[in-house]
Amino acid sequence: MSLRYALHELDYRRGRSLVTVLSIAVSVLSAVLLTAVAASYARAVRAPVETVGADMVVQLTGDIPPELKGIVFPHPNALLPANAIAAIAQLPGVISVTRGVYMWELASDHYAAILGLADGEAGLGSFPARLIDGRPLRTDDRAVILDSDFAAKSAFKVGGEIDVAGTTFPVAGIVDAARGGKVARADVYMPLAAAQRLAAAAPMVQALYPFRDSDANLLLVKVDRQHLEEVVDKTVALLGKKGIVSSELSMRDALSGVLFLSQRMGLIVALVIGVFAAAFVLRATASAVAERRRELAVLQAIGWPWRCVRRQVLLENGLLALAGVGAGLVMAAILVGLLGEVSVSVELPWDLSSTPHFIPEATLDRTQTITVPISLPWETAAIAGLGGIAVALASAFALARSAPAHPWSLLRNE
């Protein structure tokens, strides 16, 4: 009977019921949708650096060599001091450090970006997943892996050979250019030691840096995400003004113009909407209770204890909240399904994707388009749902907490 009564009552005041349900639904919907989109953007921001298997890319700004000839270091890739590398590896939160050597080969008839990588998840270990032909590299290999675009342009094949700065390397494999991002992207990949030897022997490298065959000019660092901000700050401090430390944090600048940059911002907006909705629900409940004071007094007169009257008001609001939360979640699920994914284009900073701009055919498109699926954030959905119900019940409880002192005065004839 009390459920029946509640349903009749809500139906009787259909207009207000609908508005209350809608306001709860809209706040649940916005909370869920905003966090869903924000979470996707957050993942998108992470993507460029993450695709190299790291959370932080460390470089150092250097100088332009006297002559652009043979093996040179791009100017964001100066020699990283060995003690700085050791210090970064020791930072709390750092999981692993993969050393690399990034360089250009500028020959009279061709150009190639060359990346030597140490072993490890962000290094040679990242190739097996991206190989479309051939085999991955071992640390002591004297072979190279080529980027598929580069290989296609110059008609290189697995089993063939390539000349890099006077040294001939067998082509062991080819990686898919489309897969993997544009950070730490090269035409020719080789084991670190081979790259170090090339750099140490290059006059235009030695003209600027005392690079030895144990040095590196690029670090791919895996960091415990909870410590990322701290590790980035400390690395910047370690390297000084010339350090270039890229992570999802620096990627956010590249994404400026996108409204919801952080999950936190999405939550704050949702919270504001939630507060307004809560105020609205409270007001709607207040006017419902006020309008029905006489009716509630009638219930008292015919023998309903106040706790039962209150339970009835709670039940009505609970039903409204359930309907609102349900509608909000369903709408959110539908919208998330319709949106499907978030797609952002990031113009990568030059130092993360350096190409010699003076060689037209080498000018790589530095725009990376990242597509991240939107998924329903269950946690937020649960919180928003429970929040909606809690607000509705709390306002009903607050307004019907105590029995009116003079129910009779409401029942007297007028």
Added chain:
Amino acid sequence: MTDTAIQLQGVTKRYGELQVLKGIDLSVPAGRFVAVIGKSGSGKSTLLAVMSGLEKADGGDVLLAGENLSGHSEARMAELRRRTIGFVFQSFNLIPSLSALDNVLLPTFFDGDAAASRARAVSLLEQVGLGGRLHHRPSQLSGGEQQRVAIARALVGHPKILLADEPTGNLDAETGADVLGLLLDMTRINGATLLIVTHDLDIAARADMKIEMKDGRILNGHA
């Protein structure tokens, strides 16, 4: 079971500065029809409120069917109203969102046997001549019909005492007479005590007992 349905001893009630009841002594034997008359503002409705525990007396004792109300909790009072008292108001006070049947069933909400309650409610509505209007809302009923629903609702819990505050005040003379007749019949059938506050001297004339109030006092104890 006592023979006295309602007993008041030295009951006082004030609203702020205004002393509305100034020491009421009253004893109503079970099964009687009592009319309470008096000028507007003399305290008739307040007397009903205090009797039913909807207002707390400031002083004195109220006994309903031998049970002293003083010190009863709100929940205990509600239970007493549910089991012992039925109310009929001048302005009907039906719940607008509920059908006639659901309105009558409202006080039985806490009783275990829903089927029995429903059967009783239907039978009461039939007795008041609304057997064909069970599922109509108050807005679909005339004033007289609404008051009949209210009478059925007042009787559904087998009350020993029926309190009616100007039950015909909002009805035209003919309808009022019908409703009053019905109220008297139904009270008699159910063996209850009926106390009606009224301005209608014809009604008062038909009562077993007449109480006239003036200025918060009872002028005459008995008729």
